[in-house]
Amino acid sequence: METVTLTIDGQPITVAKGRTVLQAAIEAGVSVPYYCYHPGISIDGSCRVCVVKIEKMPKLQTSCSTLCADGMVVSTREPDVVDARAGVFEFLLANHPLDCPVCDKGGECPLQDFSYTFGPADSRMDFPRRVFDGEGVKADVDFGPTLMLNRNRCILCTRCVRFMKEIDDDAQIGIVDRGAGSEIATFQEQGVHSLLSGNLMDVCPVGAILTRDYRFKSRPWDNPTVVDTTCTLCSKGCNTSAWLKAKPEWAKGSRLIRMTPRYNPDVNGYWMCDIGRFNYHWVEGESRLRRPMTRNGDVLEPTAWHDLQPRLRDRLRQARGSSESAASSVQAPPVRFLVSAHASTEELFVLKQLVEGLMGSEGLNAVTLAWTTSDKAQPAGTKFKVSRTNAPNVNGARDLGYQVGAGNEGTPDLSALRSAIESGQTAAVYVLDPGPDGSLGDTSWLIAARQNGTLPLLIVQGAVMTDLASAADFVLAGSAFVEKDALYTNDQGRVQAASRAIAPPGEARDDWSILVALGQSLGLALAYESAIDVRRALAATMPDTPYASADLLVVTRPVAARNWLQASNPSERWKWDFLYQDLPPVKGHSVQMEGISPRAAYIPLKLTE
Amino acid sequence: MDYAPAKFHKSARELAEPGGAFAYTPEHQAKFDANVKCYPPDQRRSAILFALYLAQRQQGYVTAAAMRHVAEQIGCTPAEVEDVVSYYTMFFTKPVGTYVLNVCRTLSCALRGAERVTAALSAELGITPGETDPTGTFTLIEVECLGACDRAPVVMVNDDWHECLAPEDVRRLVEDLRTRGPAALTGCHLHKEKAAEATS
Ligand code: SF4
Ligand code: SF4
Ligand code: FES
Ligand code: FES
Numbered sequence: 001m002e003t004v005t006l007t008i009d010g011q012p013i014t015v016a017k018g019r020t021v022l023q024a025a026i027e028a029g030v031s032v033p034y035y036c037y038h039p040g041i042s043i044d045g046s047c048r049v050c051v052v053k054i055e056k057m058p059k060l061q062t063s064c065s066t067l068c069a070d071g072m073v074v075s076t077r078e079p080d081v082v083d084a085r086a087g088v089f090e091f092l093l094a095n096h097p098l099d100c101p102v103c104d105k106g107g108e109c110p111l112q113d114f115s116y117t118f119g120p121a122d123s124r125m126d127f128p129r130r131v132f133d134g135e136g137v138k139a140d141v142d143f144g145p146t147l148m149l150n151r152n153r154c155i156l157c158t159r160c161v162r163f164m165k166e167i168d169d170d171a172q173i174g175i176v177d178r179g180a181g182s183e184i185a186t187f188q189e190q191g192v193h194s195l196l197s198g199n200l201m202d203v204c205p206v207g208a209i210l211t212r213d214y215r216f217k218s219r220p221w222d223n224p225t226v227v228d229t230t231c232t233l234c235s236k237g238c239n240t241s242a243w244l245k246a247k248p249e250w251a252k253g254s255r256l257i258r259m260t261p262r263y264n265p266d267v268n269g270y271w272m273c274d275i276g277r278f279n280y281h282w283v284e285g286e287s288r289l290r291r292p293m294t295r296n297g298d299v300l301e302p303t304a305w306h307d308l309q310p311r312l313r314d315r316l317r318q319a320r321g322s323s324e325s326a327a328s329s330v331q332a333p334p335v336r337f338l339v340s341a342h343a344s345t346e347e348l349f350v351l352k353q354l355v356e357g358l359m360g361s362e363g364l365n366a367v368t369l370a371w372t373t374s375d376k377a378q379p380a381g382t383k384f385k386v387s388r389t390n391a392p393n394v395n396g397a398r399d400l401g402y403q404v405g406a407g408n409e410g411t412p413d414l415s416a417l418r419s420a421i422e423s424g425q426t427a428a429v430y431v432l433d434p435g436p437d438g439s440l441g442d443t444s445w446l447i448a449a450r451q452n453g454t455l456p457l458l459i460v461q462g463a464v465m466t467d468l469a470s471a472a473d474f475v476l477a478g479s480a481f482v483e484k485d486a487l488y489t490n491d492q493g494r495v496q497a498a499s500r501a502i503a504p505p506g507e508a509r510d511d512w513s514i515l516v517a518l519g520q521s522l523g524l525a526l527a528y529e530s531a532i533d534v535r536r537a538l539a540a541t542m543p544d545t546p547y548a549s550a551d552l553l554v555v556t557r558p559v560a561a562r563n564w565l566q567a568s569n570p571s572e573r574w575k576w577d578f579l580y581q582d583l584p585p586v587k588g589h590s591v592q593m594e595g596i597s598p599r600a601a602y603i604p605l606k607l608t609e
Numbered sequence: 610m611d612y613a614p615a616k617f618h619k620s621a622r623e624l625a626e627p628g629g630a631f632a633y634t635p636e637h638q639a640k641f642d643a644n645v646k647c648y649p650p651d652q653r654r655s656a657i658l659f660a661l662y663l664a665q666r667q668q669g670y671v672t673a674a675a676m677r678h679v680a681e682q683i684g685c686t687p688a689e690v691e692d693v694v695s696y697y698t699m700f701f702t703k704p705v706g707t708y709v710l711n712v713c714r715t716l717s718c719a720l721r722g723a724e725r726v727t728a729a730l731s732a733e734l735g736i737t738p739g740e741t742d743p744t745g746t747f748t749l750i751e752v753e754c755l756g757a758c759d760r761a762p763v764v765m766v767n768d769d770w771h772e773c774l775a776p777e778d779v780r781r782l783v784e785d786l787r788t789r790g791p792a793a794l795t796g797c798h799l800h801k802e803k804a805a806e807a808t809s
Contacts, residue, residue, distance in 0.1 A: 171685065174692035176622065187688040188624055188673050 006072035021063035021074055022050050032076050033085070033114035035092075035205045036157040037064035040270040041166050047157050049088045049114065052076045060084050082118075089119030095130045096206075097139075097152045105207030107220035111155065130180065144191030146198060146211055146274060154184050154208040160200050167271065168196050169381035184208070195378055195386055198277040202260060202270070211258075213278050218245055218257045227501035228262055230488060231276035232342060232392035232435070232481040235408060236385075237490030238268035238276055242482050242501040254284035255502050256482060267494065273376075273386045280482070282436045283502075287465045289477035290506030300475060305507065305517075312459065312474050313521040319427035319457050320358075333359060333366035334427040336417060338446070341371035341391035341404070342435030343511065344486030345495070345547070346534040348393070348400050350515045350526065351432065357524040368417040369397050369404045370440045387491055391439060392481075396489035399545065408491045412441070421449050428457035434478050434511050437466045447471040461514055477508035484510050485531040485555050487538075487547075495546045497553040625694070625702035628672020633682075637663045641682060657683050657693055661700055670701035698752065706741045706748040708786055711765040714751045717758035725776040726762050727751060733783050746787070760798065771796030 002017040008030050015024045020043070025032045035047040045065035052063045055073040060081060063074070075081060093115065100106040132139035132151045143149035156175065161184070165171035172192050176185045186192060192200065200209045223243045231238040239262040244255050259280055261272035282288070292308045293300040320334050337355065339348070355363035371391035378385065388409050398404045405413065420426050422445070433440055443466075449455040450471050460469040461476035469475050482501040489495050504510070512534055519526040528534045535551040542548060633641060641660055648655040660682055664675040676690040683690070694700045701709075712718075712727045727738060730749055734742045741748040757763045760772035764782075771782060774796065785793035794800070 172688050174688040176691060176695035178696045183622065185622060185688075185691075187676070187686070187691050188627075189622065 004068050004070045006068050006070070006074060008074045009076055015068055017068075019068050021052060021054070021061070021066045021068055021072070024068050025063060025074075025076065030076060031117070032063055033110075033118050034064055035110065035155060036159060038159050038203055041159065041162045041203070044158055044162065047088070047092070047155065049085060049092070049118070051081060051084050051088070053078050053081045085118050086120040089115050090123055090125070092155050093119065093123060094125045095152070096155065097129065097131070099153070103153065103207035104210050104215055104219070109207060110205040141189070142191055143186070143209065144193050144197055146213070146278065147192055147200060148210050148212055148215060149184065150208050150210070151183055153206045155206055156182055156184070157205060159203040159205065160184065160209055163200060163203050164192070164194070167199070167383045168194050169379040169383065170194060195273050195275070195376055196271060196382075196384055198274045199261070199271045211278070214258050222246055223257050227482075227499055229482060229498045229501060230392075230496045231259070231272060232488055232498060233276045233279055233390065234387040235389040235392055235394060235491045236268065236387045237392055237488055237494065237496050238272040239264040239496070240272055240276065244501060254281070256280055256284055267490065267492070269384070271384050273384070275386065279436065282464055283480045283482055284505070285464070287437070288505055289463060289465055289469070289475065290508055292477050292507065293475040295473045300470065300472075305509070308474065308476075309517060309521050312518070315457055315473070316428060316522065332420060332425045335366065336420065336426050336429050337367040338417060338429055338431045338440065339367055339369055340433035340435050340439045341369055341389075341394045341397060342439050342481070343393060343397075343432055344434075344484065344488060344498075345393060345396040345400065345538065345550075346486055346531050347432065347434070347511045347515060348397055348402065349534060349538045350512045350519070350528070352400055352402075353526060354515055354519045354524065357519060357526075358522065364401055364403070367402060368412070368414055369394070369402055370412045370414060372439065372441045373409070373411055389491075391435065392488040392490065395491070395493055396487065396495075399489060399542075399547065418445060421446065421455050424454050426455060428459065429455060431458070431460045431462065431468060431472075432511065432515075433460070433462040433466075434480060435463070437464050440468070443468045461511065463508075476514050477504070477506070478511040478514060479504035479508055487535065487550055487553070493546070495550055495553070497555065499555055623702070625671060625673045625676065625691070626704075628668075628674040631664070631668070631672060631674040631678045633663060633678070634667060637667055653683055654685055654689075657685070657690065661690070661694060665700060670704055672702070704741070704745070706746050708746060708766050709748045709750060711750050711752040711755065712738075713753070713755045713761070713763045713765070715754035717754075718762040721761040722776055723762040726764065726774055726779060729776045729779040730783070733780055747783070766794055769794045769797050769800075772798060
């Protein structure tokens with residue numbers, strides 16, 4: 001790799017050729033503020049807060065748009081730079097409403113953070129601010145089905161414009177009018193309609209673009225913990241962070257407060273789609289299964305695990321016994337399993353041991369995998385393609401030897417299962433579906449088979465009360481993806497881990513442990529104490545595959561955001577990690593500004609003092 | 610996916626008129642096709658100003674439908690076209706009069722009485738700057754320097770300058786335009802020079 005060496009504030013820094021001065025400064029931990037620069041989109045050079053002094057250059061330069069060169073001598077702390085920067089901040093705040101107390105970005109806002117650190121203490125602008133609020137008009141406007149736009153707060157950095165143009169490939173946002181009249185807008189006020197719209201809240205460095213999902217729901221200091229996990233709503237497997245609201249378990253409302261993307265250059269970059277971002281409410285929703293249930297006549301009655309298990313065991317034994325010939329049990333197993341590709345690799349691994357323990361090496365024939373696919377409406381040239389497969393683990397199932405067809409974009413084949421059930425050859429079906437409602441696709445035929453008696457026994461292990469579950473004889477409450485440590489293998493064949501962010505509600509249990517308990521009650525020697533145990537066994541049986549080191553994958557737990565800066569604007573967390581590594585938890589105090597007289601950071605209010 | 614159901618406000622931004630279906634006339638289409646060839650294929654967007662100029666030529670102002678048509682022609686999104694339209698004062702998004710009177714109000718013209726020209730035009734037409742008269746013949750606009758400062762005060766009537774327009778002469782110009790139409794546009798030295806060349 002070709003490198004160049006330059007000096008920033010007296011510190012020699014070597015970076016790859018082609019990096020900008022701002023990127024070099026970030027890498028070296030020198031804090032330089034910026035707004036229009038975002039690592040995921042093109043360089044614009046429009047906000048001017050990143051100015052630095054470069055020796056031999058006649059004027060101050062914007063560091064975000066200046067390439068590093070050998071021998072460059074850069075200064076970010078000389079008085080003229082400090083003054084110029086403070087001047088830019090004064091202008092940025094000229095029209096900014098400073099309504100931080102009611103702004104959702106307050107507390108994780110780069111405008112706040114950088115203004116405290118680098119801006120002047122006071123403003124000389126004594127004219128009224130430009131506002132959009134007025135008779136019948138609000139600054140807050142509809143900005144499509146997922147977003148709201150507050151035009152007062154916008155600092156016109158054009159990140160949102162560039163995001164839509166470059167990443168989404170459908171430039172729906174533009175700047176209308178010009179100069180002091182400029183305003184962010186969509187064509188004829190029709191709003192942003194995109195599967196990636198939620199990312200606009202992340203890229204916006206101020207509280208101008210907000211998602212309706214998060215607006216007015218919480219503030220950064222109410223969400224003191226974050227869990228790094230992965231999304232499981234399609235086979236792309238975006239790396240995400242789940243934000244948890246601080247509240248006692250018994251208090252009303254949900255704990256999961258938002259999902260944000262976590263930077264992974266190989267999978268999702270800085271982004272995630274709206275499906276993964278907004279479709280998490282089912283996890284703590286009304287229809288969530290909180291306890292096991294058994295059928296009594298027409299109703300499903302809540303029961304206790306220790307009551308349910310022996311009854312379930314007896315019914316399953318009976319079902320298996322009803323067609324005793326061993327030959328028929330290989331060709332037409334009396335108990336069949338319908339498993340959603342939302343099941344994690346651990347669960348599939350335990351299930352494999354279970355069916356093989358019961359039916360021998362042909363056991364996997366009794367298992368049918370199901371998932372749904374859908375075409376996502378996205379522009380042709382989009383840089384972030386959401387996968388067709390609406391389940392995270394088709395590849396994981398394939399790697400374990402389950403029959404899922406070839407390729408990433410395949411559709412499940414339920415025909416054999418369906419004919420076996422509808423011809424009355426099957427005595428029991430065990431459904432495992434830890435995904436949201438609908439993950440198995442159409443199940444009306446299965447419900448019908450159970451209701452007209454063709455299928456004598458239906459067991460559903462899942463996370464939500466679906467139509468299928470309400471037709472079942474036994475309902476086992478399992479857990480959703482944010483409630484367990486689980487492996488999923490994405491489109492690219494990457495083995496990724498999701499981590500437990502919240503506990504399963506009520507008496508719901510980890511899905512692998514339900515399967516282990518079932519196996520034990522049927523007389524199998526399954527002995528796992530934790531998901532990590534399962535992972536170890538899995539790693540041992542699959543040497544020379546990515547799974548061999550599965551037990552080494554990090555299991556994260558809710559981490560405290562030690563100060564607001566660290567938990568700040570999630571799409572920019574990488575920045576906080578670099579810039580403020582040694583910052584004490586005091587907002588507005590920058591280690592790098594130590595030793596510089598505070599006066600030098602302000603433009604004096606009266607020029608003649 | 611369920612979104613928060615709340616209802617919020619619409620922007621009070623003045624939107625372009627939606628307009629009826631719009632497509633270039635064959636003649637304008639040919640002009641556009643010829644013009645767009647002046648730019649490399651990956652910079653087709655450079656033709657956007659000319660494309661909008663043609664659209665405005667065709668129907669007097671640029672409607673939302675016209676912006677969509679231009680976006681299709683250029684291969685960009687309507688938002689990007691609206692961006693450009695809103696930037697330039699010379700694109701109209703509402704109907705304007707047959708004659709758009711652009712009175713220069715920048716320094717040279719101001720010193721030579723541009724304000725009185727505007728006042729005289731306002732009085733003559735019964736409209737204030739930014740308005741169109743009820744017959745739809747005249748629109749009065751104040752603009753910045755038209756680049757003919759040596760012949761101030763200047764009024765640009767559609768695409769033609771009318772130079773050295775003293776406030777007293779305003780009435781005659783308006784009358785002329787009413788009676789003789791575009792033939793009355795002789796106030797520009799370029800016209801005069803052309804005419805002189807032709808006769809010599
Ligand atoms: S809305 Fe946000 S991202 Fe868009 S220009 Fe304004 S401040 Fe920047
Ligand atoms: S692209 Fe797939 S994995 Fe990524 S956020 Fe969307 S649904 Fe989740
Ligand atoms: S970050 Fe450099 S000009 Fe905006
Ligand atoms: S000042 Fe009027 S044309 Fe230049």
